[in-house]
Amino acid sequence: MRRSWETGPGLLGWLGSVDHKEIGKRYIYTAFAFFLAGGVQALLMRAQLARPENGLLSPELYNQFFSMHGTTMIFLFATPIQSGIGNFVLPLMLGSRDMAFPRLNAFGYWVFLFAGLFMYSSYLLGGAPAGGWFNYVPLTGPVFSPGWGIDFYTLGLIFLGISTTAGAINFIVSTFKLRAPGMSINRLPLLIWSFLTTSFVIIFALPALTTANALLFLDRRFGTHVFDPAGGGNVLLWQHLFWIFGHPDVYIIFLPAVGMVSSIVPTFARRPMVGYTLLVLATVATGIISFGVWAHHMFAVGLTPLAMAFFGAASLMIAIPSGIQVFAWLGTMLGGRVVLASPLLFVLGFLVLFVIGGVTGVMFAAVPFDWQATDSYFVVAHFHYVLIGGAVFPIFAGLHYWFPKMTGRMLDERIAWLTFWVMFVGFNLAFFPMHILGLLGMPRRVYTYQPDLGWDDLNLLATMGAFLFALGVLIFVYNVVRSLAGGEPAGDNPWDASTLEWATTSPPPPYNFLAIPVVHSREPLWDPQSEAGGPLLEVGHRTLGTSVLDADPTQLLRMPKDSLWPLALALSLLIVFVGLLVNLLLVVLVGLLLTFLCITGWLWPPHRTRELLT
């Protein structure tokens, strides 16, 4: 069994691995590296702003840093690291042996890595994109941003989108078809509901970003006029397309984080989650409403009053499902016997910060307030409370929670508490003063300011807080390294949690489960009915396929083994995008030909071995 599922030895085995656990960990490590890179840029910006008229960074470099900081944190950290946790946890939680498309999973990782390196190579090749993370035209058009900077942004994000879309399709199909027998749709863990909703949001939102970037690339490279008013184009079209993607993207980042919270709270409250059905509805409703709020990023551009009323009201409405979730978590903890361990500590931090960020969000839904505070540091404070409070703290909660499962080792609990407090205090020192700075009139994205405006002390405080937050992240890294070297062994289920990923060993064997588990309730491991195992699939490289609603077994899926096609296909696409960047048609055509050959080779049926037929 182990021989059939294990990744092959050596470099080729490493490059060809399709094991979801291996790929999940690669996503996490890579995304964390981008988190550190984005963080270093943030620290340099804070150092520049520590005192007025500082000369540490040039305005040009400062613009590149804030653009790449935002782009990195949104696209190369927040989404991929949650894909990583999802990739590792989801098949285990479903009671499956892998994702529905293991090779597509490997392909998604390679594309993510290459797209990230592609965008970061801009620093060495004439300068990074400097138009902010939402890259508004006309600033980013051919007239005001010559050079390759913006092309790295448009092409890089289209390239990365392939990875995100592939991942979303994989999550959806795995959830639909690869569940343990008995895990009917009303027993699906809340984390999986979150990933399912997020993946559907990606399917419908990401094309808007791809469209915007493709049209901008054509405008810049081939002289089309879609965003050029002189040729009948319209600059506001960029803002619409970008935010039709961009606001749902906030929930693409937030919903998996919410799912992690809903996994952690019941474990440490020692009771099932309160209001399961309401939470599912709230999750799905958030995903749907997120498509109706995009123009609240555009209140200051002169929309009609009717449009503003509609988007303002929709934005207020999203507070309802968020409120339901917060009260369900609080209710679960109130009604349980709370064990306060480090994952729950990060969740509590999340609750405090998310409520603050949510309240300032509701303030922005009021159009007149938005007009006053838009493009000020108040906005910067708001979205960092939402994104760091609402996503980074849950991600750290999730990393502390699943680290024992991923590595078989416990993190040191006392260092974990220190991590939390340093990050929590550092975060608030860094970002709370920005609310006040914004109300005092400090605009975002300025590389310096005058000394006599009363902004000096608050800026210095924010800078100190940012460095303290970074120290917290470093303490976490130290804890991880220390535990990997010699942490306490974790055992199968160190938190005594209820979901299936804790039913196997830590770290799990390559095939996850020898006998596919059978589920009788929402909390299979707290359920006395739970059997030790269902069907044994000992022979061959297979897992069980089940029906979409009731999870009745319908088929045996043959799973692919190690393959180099995913890496080859990702490299072919990299050639296409490099060709587009440097404007060499021949390179593009070679890349496209290789892409075609790789897809054909990938999908070509393997020779039937004896093992496959048994």
Added chain:
Amino acid sequence: MSRATVATLPSEVSGARAVGWWGMVLLITTEATLFACLLFSYFYLAVSNPVWPLGGIQPPDLLLPGSGTVVLLSSSAPMAWAEAGIRRGQQGRLRLGMALSFLLGAVFLGIQAVEYSHKPFTPQTNAYGSLFFTITGFHGAHVFVGLLMSAVTQLRAWLGHFSASRFLAVQNSALYWHFVDAVWIFIFASLYLSPHVL
């Protein structure tokens, strides 16, 4: 559930039971959204300009693209006929139907090339020209991908890869082809018909 029943479960499945089918359906869903975003951009610019098409360009002539439309939409029929054939194990019907469908798709691309060569404007003329060529060109690229998919599937059909119980690749190839046809209805209505009536 006993171990014996699991051992009898099938490995060759098609349609909504197959993971590959779901993968194709979701790929089509996200691609359809991409076309919707392009058409949104087209109508956004159409209503934000006082006249449309821009710069004295006449609404497109319907004869040539209309016949192309008939050719493309009719190509779905032999594809469906081929798929229904292989479900009954009829290899000849599979090969003939897919070849016919391929031919009609290629004729459509030829008609589009002729139409392009007669256009009095280019993508660089103005925003109307930009979007006209971007949207129809993007669709043409999808037709081309559909043809490649069909070609590989036909090669596999000649190699005898498919049978009455094993035809998921045919099914997926057909699904994609029908999608490429269906999306053209929306493009034709938006880019060719709407300038005549709006």
